[in-house]
Amino acid sequence: MSTRPPTLREKRRYILARIEPAGTQLEQKDLYYAISDATTTLWGDATTAIITPAVVALEHGHVVIRCRRGTERELAIALSTVTACRDVRICLRIIAASGTIESLRSRFRPKKIPKTKTQPGSEPETEKNPAGADAGIEPVQPACTFAKKTFQILHCNGQKVDVIEKGFKNTNRLFLTKDDLENLNATTISDRI
Amino acid sequence: MKITDAAVYPFPLGDASVRRLALEAAALGYDSIVAADTPSGTYGGVEVRSGLMIRDVPVKDVISAVKRYKDAGKVISVQAANNSFNRAVIGTKGVHILRGIQSADKTAFDHVAAKMAADNRVAVDIDLSAIIGGRSVSRQRAIHRYMDIMVLEQRFEFPVTLSTHARSLLDMRHVRDIAGLCSLIGMDVPDVERALAGVGMVLAPPKQAVTVIA
Known part of the structure; x- marks a missing residue:
């Protein structure tokens, strides 16, 4: 046709x-x-x-x-x-x-960043972001605590942090910020944000 | 005019913290949100208003709860029930929003209640989660009920608020999407703008009919 x-x-x-x-x-x-x-x-x-x-x-x-x-x-x-x-x-x-x-x-589409020439004698740039393939994604931390529970960090971009509870019982994804994690790691903060 | 989502439920009622909801709201074009059982504050440039949702209680308990939280700066909203309950709630000073009209019975909000809402500046909430998440009959019923509410709103000009009732980031919608969804119930862009500013309208102190100059 x-x-x-x-x-x-x-x-x-x-x-x-x-x-x-x-x-x-x-x-x-x-x-x-x-x-x-x-x-x-x-x-x-x-x-x-x-x-x-x-x-x-x-x-x-x-x-x-x-x-x-x-x-x-x-x-x-x-x-x-x-x-x-x-x-x-x-x-x-x-x-x-x-x-x-x-x-x-x-x-x-992620923009290609042109490679800069390394000067002789200087150390080659190490890979700063091994976990996040996309530009702008920060290195992923393995785990964090929130509401007295341990969570695994799934995604981290700027202030935004997506976590999932460790274990097999509760696999709900939680959407937090870095400030939430910092507060909840302190001992004086209650369970509620 | 502040563009406000009139009801969101942060952790532990939902799966996102209030800060994260505020960040998302800023990205989606909101200026403020009403969050249930959360202290007021400003996160990421978005004002978070504390909301009190009263539901499944008799009128007597509604009045006592309103008295208790009247001066706390909370946005007080009550779940709609039958017609006499709704009229009593609308007549209660301190109630800001009547919610859940789509799940109340057909005669729950009539022209008398509409007139009372206009006089007492009590807003009627349009819960968009019924349109976003609902399917078939439940969504059709909600759309029909909201269209009926909008007919009364055009006649009596009572305040209207829009809410996503988001328990997650994934339930929130862009302001542009809200306008699109509201077009399903016969709201045009000025109506949507007015409804998004509805929370600010009901919280603002009433203008005096007569101003004494000297």
Whole structure:
């Protein structure tokens, strides 16, 4: 089948959204089903057919969703009702909409930092961030205490710290800040923040 | 005008600390949040107002709780029940917000209650978690109820607040998304702006009808 000429193709738009919590591993197909379900339950089959949502890229914690031009608003509202993907709680934070995928890719792809030449005699730069592959992510501490319990740090970015309780009984993720951890490590602070 | 999320539940009611919720709220475009059972403060440029949510108690207990916390600077909100309860609550001085109208019975909030709410400056809360997290019949019922509330609001002009009832960061939504979700219940952008500023409106001291100059 030959491809249609550009004038006969339907116009499309692409929406870039960040997946939260950070570091959540999702399959593209599962995310498509979650978005399709959210769109269908909110707008119905007829409108979803007009929107034609499709997940076209899922990389670096971001997702690019395709829709028909003019239906971005409806898709954005439907995306705000996505709460889970295969029983994993997620949230999609819309960042931008564009007419091309490439312009959106440039927004979330990590920029390559040019390597600086090391001067002879000086020590080569050691890797400062072995745990975080992305730029801006601080080195991850192994564990911390919070509410008199020991937690493992899953993700740490700036002030934000995501932790999960050690052990197998309670695997709920907690969203804290560095200040919370510092306060709770002190002996005088009560369980409640 | 402060853009406010009228109800969030930090740890231990939810899974995020109040500081983290405030950070997220700042990123999502809010100026302040009302957090349940949390002392007031400012974190990351976002004002955290202390909220008191009263639910499942008779009117007598509501009045005594309001008396106790009246001067504590808390945002006092009461869970809606039947019509007579709601009228009594709206008539109680010190109550700021009537919540959970979507889960109350159909006649819980009528035109008389709407007029009383306008006169006493008691806001009616639009709980967006029913639209975000709800599916099928429960969501349809909530949308229908909110549309009915908005018809009364247009007529009587009582304050309205918007809340996500977030127990997690993942339940919070951007102000832009809130505007989109509110369009489902017939609210346009000025309505949404007014509703997001609703908490500040009910907390502000009432303007005197007559000002004595000399």
